[in-house]
Amino acid sequence: MIDRLMQKIDQCRNPTVVGLDPTYEMIPYGIRMEMIEKYGKTTRAVSKMLLCFNKAIIEGVGDLVPAVKLQIAMYEQYGLEGIRAYLETIVAAKKKGLIIIGDIKRGDIASTAAAYASHLGGVTIEGTHFDIWNEDAVTLNPYLGFDSIEPFLPYCTEFDKGLFLLVKTSNPSGGEIQDLIADGVPVYEHTARLVSQWGRLVMGDNGYSKIGAVVGATYGEQGKSLREKMPHTFFLVPGYGAQGASGNDIRGYFDRDGRGCIVNSSRGIIAAYQKDKKYGAHNFAEAAREAVLTMKKDLEDKG
Numbered sequence: 001m002i003d004r005l006m007q008k009i010d011q012c013r014n015p016t017v018v019g020l021d022p023t024y025e026m027i028p029y030g031i032r033m034e035m036i037e038k039y040g041k042t043t044r045a046v047s048k049m050l051l052c053f054n055k056a057i058i059e060g061v062g063d064l065v066p067a068v069k070l071q072i073a074m075y076e077q078y079g080l081e082g083i084r085a086y087l088e089t090i091v092a093a094k095k096k097g098l099i100i101i102g103d104i105k106r107g108d109i110a111s112t113a114a115a116y117a118s119h120l121g122g123v124t125i126e127g128t129h130f131d132i133w134n135e136d137a138v139t140l141n142p143y144l145g146f147d148s149i150e151p152f153l154p155y156c157t158e159f160d161k162g163l164f165l166l167v168k169t170s171n172p173s174g175g176e177i178q179d180l181i182a183d184g185v186p187v188y189e190h191t192a193r194l195v196s197q198w199g200r201l202v203m204g205d206n207g208y209s210k211i212g213a214v215v216g217a218t219y220g221e222q223g224k225s226l227r228e229k230m231p232h233t234f235f236l237v238p239g240y241g242a243q244g245a246s247g248n249d250i251r252g253y254f255d256r257d258g259r260g261c262i263v264n265s266s267r268g269i270i271a272a273y274q275k276d277k278k279y280g281a282h283n284f285a286e287a288a289r290e291a292v293l294t295m296k297k298d299l300e301d302k303g
Contacts, residue, residue: 001099001136001137001156001160001161001162001204001210002162002204002206002208002209002210002212002234003204003205003206003208004099004136004160005066005067005099005136005137005162005234005262006204006206006208006234006259008066008067008097008098008099009066009259009262011066012063012064012065012066013296014064014065014066014292014296014299015066015254015259015261015262015263015299016064016065016066016262016263016264016265016292016295016296016299017065017066017067017068017069017101017236017262017263017264017265018057018061018065018067018068018069018264018265018266018269018270018288018292019068019069019070019071019103019238019264019265019266019267019269019270020054020057020058020068020069020070020071020089020093020266020270021069021070021071021074021103021266021267021270022050022053022054022074022270022271023074024046024049026053026267026270026271026274027049027050027053028053028273028281028282028284029281030281030282031049031052031053032049035048035049035052042081043078043079043080043081043082044081046078046081046082046085047078047081047082047084047085048085050074050075050078050082050085050089051085051088051089051092053270053284054085054089054092055089055092056284056285057269057270057284057285057288058089058092058093058096058098059096059285060285060286060288060289061269061285061288061289061292062093062096062097062098063096064289064292064293064296065098065292066098066099066262067098067099067100067101067136067262068093068098068099068100068101069101069102069103069236069264069266070086070089070090070100070101070102070103071103071266072086072102072103072104087132087133087134090102090133090134090135091134094134099136099137100134100135100136100137101135101136101137101138101139101164101236102119102133102135102137102138102139103138103139104116104119104138104139104140105139105140105141105166106119106138106140106141106148107140107141107142107143107144107148108144108148109144109147109148110147110148110150110151113144113147113148113149113150113151113152114151116151116152117151117152117155118132118133119133119135119138120133120135120137120138120152120155120156120159120161121152121154121155121158121159121161122159131159135161136161136162137161137162137163137164137212138152138161138163138164139163139164139165139166139214139236140152140163140164140165140166141165141166142165142166142191142194142195145194146194146198149163149165149198149211153198153201153202156202156210156211157202157210160210161210162210162211162212163210163211163212164211164212164213164214164234164236165191165195165198165211165212165213165214166191166213166214167188167191167192167195167213167214167215167226168188168192168213168214168215168216168219168222168223168226169214169216169238170216170217170218170219170238170239170243170245171216174216178191188222188226189226189229192213192226192229192230192233193229195211195213195230195233196209196229196230196232196233198211199211199212199232199233200232203232207232208232208233208234208260209232209233209234211233212233212234212235212236213226213230213233213234213235213236214235214236214237214238215235215236215237215253215261216237216238216239216245217237217238217239217240217243217245217249217250217253217263218239218243218244218245218249220245220249220250220251220252221252223235223237223250223252223253224251224252224253227252227253227254227255227260231255234260234261234262235253235260235261235262236261236262236264237250237253237261237262237263237264238264239264240263240264240265240268240295241265241266241267241268241269241295242265242266242267242268246298247295247298247299247300250263263295263299265291265295268291268295269288269291269292269295270284270288272284272287272288272290272291273286273287273288276290
């Protein structure tokens, strides 16, 4: 997966990943009312709203970016119909040739982790295999240690999948645990060491492991230090745009060749029409496209 992702980034000349994490309020009013008229005030109506919105975003930006990231909680909250929108969005993104990152942040004991690993490995029923989720990579919480990660590793090799493990997150209170000092260094550095160690088990062909790290854009100095400590770990970088970080904040996250990470923006892209009133709700996909182009330009100078 990591080699395919790097190839797509090179093709697009853009390390941007679009976060398809829509809230109900982000959906243009016209789409909301259309679906409520058809399906009533139901979870099915919301599912249809999400899918309609996501498909338009994908069509609007799919030729500019290598990947999309779907935060599964935005869909799970609507139950079965929400999951349907999640899966159908993935199908639409796959048809556009995009890499899919399932932002699921799972982390549990080995037996439960083995079930969660179906996100990458699928399930087999009486000899017939199903890749239900169709994701290329997922995010995981490594707090429970290697037992919670190991069940995913065979699929990184067998099906060319990938992982992004939480190391230094972008949320303000993440430091309450991640910055605690243990044996003289912050907890997130211990996590980084483990992620690097585990990553050696599933290396790609271009010098990066299929096990990547989530490193927030809002902590530039720590991110730069982690790049030095994790030369073979690809970074998924949240926190750009709506959370305040810019391209200048993450210069040190890239390697000397200007590679090594993919940068996520969710609200800054998919809700761009709400900030830039020149587009209006009917042109939300065009606003998203301009936001991607602006972000691409901001990230171009990675020296």
